[in-house]
Amino acid sequence: MTDQNLSYTERVVDSGQWGPGTSWELVLSRKIPDARLCAAVACVAIKDIDAQEVVLTRNVHSSNPDRRNQWEILAGHIDPLDPADPDGPREALEDALRREAREESGFVIDRAKLFGYRSIRNTPPTPYPELSYMPYYWATTDQRLVAPTDPGQPDERSFTLDKIRTFVAAGTMQPAELVVIEHGLAAAAHELRRVPYEN
Numbered sequence: 001m002t003d004q005n006l007s008y009t010e011r012v013v014d015s016g017q018w019g020p021g022t023s024w025e026l027v028l029s030r031k032i033p034d035a036r037l038c039a040a041v042a043c044v045a046i047k048d049i050d051a052q053e054v055v056l057t058r059n060v061h062s063s064n065p066d067r068r069n070q071w072e073i074l075a076g077h078i079d080p081l082d083p084a085d086p087d088g089p090r091e092a093l094e095d096a097l098r099r100e101a102r103e104e105s106g107f108v109i110d111r112a113k114l115f116g117y118r119s120i121r122n123t124p125p126t127p128y129p130e131l132s133y134m135p136y137y138w139a140t141t142d143q144r145l146v147a148p149t150d151p152g153q154p155d156e157r158s159f160t161l162d163k164i165r166t167f168v169a170a171g172t173m174q175p176a177e178l179v180v181i182e183h184g185l186a187a188a189a190h191e192l193r194r195v196p197y198e199n
Contacts, residue, residue, distance in 0.1 A: 009015040010028060013116075018088050024119050035093060038135055042073050042137070053158055054160075057071075075100060102149070164178060
């Protein structure tokens with residue numbers, strides 16, 4: 001599907017594994033196949049599009065040693081509206097996105113736009129759904145960063161793309177996170193500055 005507004009074709013741009021039995025594909029798209037199958041949401045939080053400056057969070061709470069202290073984009077689960085009814089209605093995707101961005105890094109979203117999703121497949125037997133999606137947005141703000149409600153976040157949370165690439169080289173960010181950031185910045189630059197999106 002070609003979208004003339006974004007000048008790119010919906011396509012898979014990255015893929016990988018999250019342990020045995022869980023595979024994923026990163027798809028550029030302006031639509032999510034089924035929002036009901038979204039368990040989490042994420043964004044490339046852009047502080048300055050011209051400087052390619054992005055706000056990140058440090059994963060200080062993970063029980064997985066491979067993820068602990070890694071730099072990550074802002075992301076989190078979509079919560080039920082009533083905590084006493086986990087199977088009831090859930091937050092809207094953009095409401096969850098705004099809440100998570102504020103909690104994780106003090107980023108107050110002014111504008112957000114979908115640019116892709118991760119399609120996640122789990123091989124049975126598994127406690128997770130066989131298929132789920134994680135939508136990816138780029139987001140901007142005109143506001144200053146506020147204190148995150150997630151304890152343990154470092155004071156410095158905003159970095160240029162060049163600096164972020166050094167995190168991957170140093171092993172403090174997964175390469176797949178960088179791919180998402182690069183595509184999110186490119187999609188935002190196209191939308192905000194009418195730069196061709198050829199990634």
